[in-house]
Amino acid sequence: MSGTPHAASETIAPLDDPAGTLLALDFDGTLAHIVDDPARAYVHPESIAALGRLGTILGGITIITGRPVAQALELGGFEGLRGLERLTIHGQYGAEHWDAASTQALSAQRPTEISTLAERLPGILQQLGAGAARIEDKGLALAVHTRGLDAELIGHLERPLRQVADDFGLRLEPGRQVIELRSGTVDKGTALRQVVADLQARTVVFAGDDLGDLPAFDAVDALRADGVRGVLVCSASAEQDALVSRSDLVLQGPDAVAEWLTGWADALGV
Numbered sequence: 001m002s003g004t005p006h007a008a009s010e011t012i013a014p015l016d017d018p019a020g021t022l023l024a025l026d027f028d029g030t031l032a033h034i035v036d037d038p039a040r041a042y043v044h045p046e047s048i049a050a051l052g053r054l055g056t057i058l059g060g061i062t063i064i065t066g067r068p069v070a071q072a073l074e075l076g077g078f079e080g081l082r083g084l085e086r087l088t089i090h091g092q093y094g095a096e097h098w099d100a101a102s103t104q105a106l107s108a109q110r111p112t113e114i115s116t117l118a119e120r121l122p123g124i125l126q127q128l129g130a131g132a133a134r135i136e137d138k139g140l141a142l143a144v145h146t147r148g149l150d151a152e153l154i155g156h157l158e159r160p161l162r163q164v165a166d167d168f169g170l171r172l173e174p175g176r177q178v179i180e181l182r183s184g185t186v187d188k189g190t191a192l193r194q195v196v197a198d199l200q201a202r203t204v205v206f207a208g209d210d211l212g213d214l215p216a217f218d219a220v221d222a223l224r225a226d227g228v229r230g231v232l233v234c235s236a237s238a239e240q241d242a243l244v245s246r247s248d249l250v251l252q253g254p255d256a257v258a259e260w261l262t263g264w265a266d267a268l269g270v
């Protein structure tokens with residue numbers, strides 16, 4: 001999608017075969033701005049409007065997020081929206097699933113390791129000098145929100161928390177302003193591959209902003225080798241540039257993502 005000159009519409013997103021195209025999106029940092037209080041994040045209104053338009057023509061739209069499904073639904077306002085009758089959401093990196101058609105949510109069982117660690121984590125953070133970090137219990141993960149902490153301290157947290165994750169048989173998921181400890185047989189890559197297989201998508205467009213999206217980028221690369229057309233989109237930020245060099249399209253954050261989705265819907269004439 002880069003290099004040689006294209007017509008403007010061609011550079012937006014694939015326009016042929018919309019029925020065979022899956023659009024998969026991360027939530028925070030991609031559809032929604034990262035905000036101080038994660039409970040106050042919201043999806044860019046233009047993105048919601050564009051998704052409602054794209055949903056009438058694309059083969060599928062799915063949101064793959066680290067958030068629990070219930071949070072993504074509450075903050076996203078997707079439920080009952082016209083055009084999103086077939087939307088699916090994969091929460092907690094794919095451990096939870098929801099689809100708009102049935103409005104049923106399926107979730108993995110909370111592992112006992114998470115319950116045990118939930119009790120001990122405040123003390124562990126205290127010992128690490130990070131007692132001020134806010135802990136969010138997501139059910140299948142514990143998120144340590146680091147916004148507002150001293151940058152040097154944040155830099156020193158990852159290694160001991162990785163050890164804690166190892167001790168509890170969990171995986172560490174570092175992200176923008178957050179370090180998560182979660183149970184982990186699934187990641188965004190497994191979730192994405194499942195949706196592509198379910199829909200038998202011939203084209204997959206994935207947009208993300210953070211390290212947790214890398215497995216989905218890997219999945220798209222693997223799917224390309226299997227003959228699926230892949231388009232990788234980065235919602236870029238000053239906090240994370242790991243996805244930039246691997247992306248076909250680099251957008252400057254959720255505002256630019258909203259503009260891109262709107263342009264895609266315009267180009268498809270929906």
Ligand SMILES: [Mg+2]
Pocket residue numbers: 026027028029030208209210
């Ligand atoms: Mg994100």
